[in-house]
Amino acid sequence: EELISQIAAGEVVERPASVVRELVDNALDAGATQVTLRLLAGGVRLISVEDDGAGIPFEELPIALKRHATSKIGNLADLESVGTMGFRGEALAAINSIADCALLSRAAGQSSAYFLDGRTGELKPAARAAGTTVEVKELFFSVPARRKFLKTDATEQAHCVEAVRRHALARPDVGFAIWAEGRLVEQWRACGSDDAARTRRLGDVLGSDFIAQSIAVDYRAGSVRVSGRAGIPDAARARADQQFCYVNGRFVRDKVLTHAARSAYEDVLHGQRQPVYALYVEIDPARVDVNVHPTKIEVRFRDSREVHQAVRHAVENALAAPRA
Ligand code: ADP
Ligand code: MG
Numbered sequence: 001e002e003l004i005s006q007i008a009a010g011e012v013v014e015r016p017a018s019v020v021r022e023l024v025d026n027a028l029d030a031g032a033t034q035v036t037l038r039l040l041a042g043g044v045r046l047i048s049v050e051d052d053g054a055g056i057p058f059e060e061l062p063i064a065l066k067r068h069a070t071s072k073i074g075n076l077a078d079l080e081s082v083g084t085m086g087f088r089g090e091a092l093a094a095i096n097s098i099a100d101c102a103l104l105s106r107a108a109g110q111s112s113a114y115f116l117d118g119r120t121g122e123l124k125p126a127a128r129a130a131g132t133t134v135e136v137k138e139l140f141f142s143v144p145a146r147r148k149f150l151k152t153d154a155t156e157q158a159h160c161v162e163a164v165r166r167h168a169l170a171r172p173d174v175g176f177a178i179w180a181e182g183r184l185v186e187q188w189r190a191c192g193s194d195d196a197a198r199t200r201r202l203g204d205v206l207g208s209d210f211i212a213q214s215i216a217v218d219y220r221a222g223s224v225r226v227s228g229r230a231g232i233p234d235a236a237r238a239r240a241d242q243q244f245c246y247v248n249g250r251f252v253r254d255k256v257l258t259h260a261a262r263s264a265y266e267d268v269l270h271g272q273r274q275p276v277y278a279l280y281v282e283i284d285p286a287r288v289d290v291n292v293h294p295t296k297i298e299v300r301f302r303d304s305r306e307v308h309q310a311v312r313h314a315v316e317n318a319l320a321a322p323r324a
Pocket of ligand 2: 022026091092
């Protein structure tokens, strides 16, 4: 059981940022409106994610750390239409097998919070407002081989921030704060959930010059909607990791999408660099598979040509439109 968990952990957890992604997924699944991340030593010494979501009833706290414990999927059919970020019920168990985990949670309507020490199993009452704090300490302490492959604290911290950034761009209705070594390094306030809120969040996260140097994307073809903003290429700003693609609110890395966007830039602007962009694809969930890889970053479209064309046209239309 321990070994299985550690193997699973190897798939899910490459570095501190993988833990951050899973914990923030869980906070958002729980309906949080505010998520606070705290890091020490790039996340290796401490990753703490605090939320104001639904919380975990105390009798479920020990279960939450067990393999295949998920409260999010009742049967196989649910897999088809899964709307939550996490649904494999493995993340916390995997993380708990390679780090010292602690849960502090108070379920809505419960009169007390409870603290669970994942190593000793000790469960005791504690104080906290409704919501959950997950603390992960000494990541990879039992997997020295993994620990050796980590980069500097600064680099690991940057990856952790990037993981939150990806969530933040999808959820302008949620506030995010990131503390590192006791200092506030990023703060993005909740600002609503409409298109204007999303534009505002894009400016907060990517910089206000991104808004000035980008064009709104808004396109619909059949059942596919593509929205967001396409950056105007600027050699000084071009960075390989500043292309954000979302499918039904989930951050993805997908060749179909990036190829479609690149084709549009080549057609309209004959540019060679990948400019900054954030594209949000909305599609019937039955037309996309999300359960292809433990990291959940990849998707498989039932009809990738349809999606490719939609994204390509969406970006082409935006880039070709006369600018105000
Ligand atoms: P999954 O997210 O795939 O269900 P996890 O291992 O990530 O599996 O989490 C296990 C369970 O613990 C979740 O299904 C959920 O019930 C509970 N849980 C974890 N984090 C939180 C949180 N921040 N708020 C509320 N419940 C949580
Ligand atoms: Mg999860």
